[in-house]
Amino acid sequence: MSASNQVPITSTELGNLWMTYQEKTMIMRFLEHFIEHVEDEQIQQILRSSYDDSAQTVASIETIFQQEGAIIPTGFTENDVNKGVPKLFDYLYEPMFLHMMSKIEVNLFALFSTMSYRKDIRQLFKQLTTNSQEVFDQCTQILLEKGVLARPPYVTMPKEVVFVRDTNYLSGFTLLKDARPLNVIELSQIHHAIETNLTGMQLMIGFAQVANDSEVKKYLVKGMKLSKDVETTLGEYLRQDYIEPPATHAGKATNSTVAPFSDKMMIYVTNLLSTFGLGSNALGGAFSLRSDLPMTMARLAQKVYSFAKEGGEILIKNGWMEEPPQVEDRKKLTKI
Template structure:
């Protein structure tokens, strides 16, 4: 390593780097607790091997992040500890649903780590996110291959594609509220399908968490999330049904009733606010920017507004329960 590159590790961390390291620490500690329970409760050996790799990666991440933050004299986040998981709790999720869960965790990594990398300049911080991106790509490929081999991968629909090059010849290409709207293009089909598949997974998470939560307030919050997801499914599946575009659904979103929750209420709310919340916003934003039919944009805009209100309530609930860790902030120079 050249002296110039080595010295970059001693440059003071920028605000974006501190923020990304802090968020990565919280995510890795959440992943670790989820994966500890999944590893203990999974019976399928192939799925167990995938979980073990993700588990080891999460632990390595935490060790590396601790080293960087301590070196910078920054307070370590509390994150999630052994108190937030019961690895000896009875099995709640089917092995296939656990595999979907792991797939979802890699999706969040693939949507957050590249952004974090682009915000960072110091070599040790960039190395951390580069390693995580590489691992996320590798493990996601393994998960997809495993899903395909077990026949549980949710494939996007196949559609007949016009082979001729065409250009839109009028403003009616953007219409959709009234009769005569054009067929969906492939970008719109892909994005709507992605959101519907994610909504199907999210719905079952909300159903499960509403049963596992200890407090009445959190049970009601998760139930409200389930109702909101139902509206999303009804709205977007209606568009696809009208176009006679079939969409696959899992037949193994199975959960078992248990008396003891494997996860703390704090952990479940954090997962909902981050994995379900942040990633859903990213998917909807992508869908809105690539959709050119006004009826679809309107539906997505309404969904985004509803989600902002719901996840805002989730953040307030976390603050009320004293579960929200404040990210590092600048010194108040106004005093």
């Protein structure tokens, strides 16, 4: 089918393509800084392949927008990355960052695929999901081989099917009695949240060191403390069952104070991670059968929501928030 008689894209497809453009142009700027400093050939190959895939995605979206007569978003450009500055993150942070971002992308693009109707758009998001899964697999493997990715705890394999007979199974930790041990579903959600926050905390530390605007710097320090709060709060649930929370010696922020990225992009990335953190907390709470876990997840979610809202306000205040395409305002017709 030619572009001239192609079915127009829907509002949902437009919104999802617009969001993908923002995210992919941001990823490209990160990869440009990483590629400039990476020494490991295997990691460099992953970074360059990811960069090429992102650039191709950006070009594909631009083509679709041009065919539809839509303006191409600004996204993040060469003005948002500074070349020739010291590396901001140390040993193996590059695959750790991509490991974290590919988790987000797999979920995001799979969702966008199910929200798309035009065949070429469905195929685009299907391919993006596959690409992100491949990046996740590659980063997971190399981090495991380097010994810096903590596997979740092993447990004794079940030997029989057991049904819950006591409503106390739903009870959480109280001052009067201990809660039952975590089940493996609850444990998996906690481990995932801690693992992600460890990478995010180093990101916040690095960002806070190099931010130029004082308000942005204070906000990023707040993000650093919030990541620590999430890690220690959820880690306590593991410690109650004599399980050590995941940790890693790699991927630390360096002592550089020279910004490789614009304040605008650092706030955007922080806001993006906060938004997905809210989704993870909601998922973790939904799958938890111990009453104390959903309450804890809800308290953390409130903190993350307030933090994300503050980040949005900083973006708007500085004129950094690019406005998504809008639905036509037909309400004004009622005032004629």
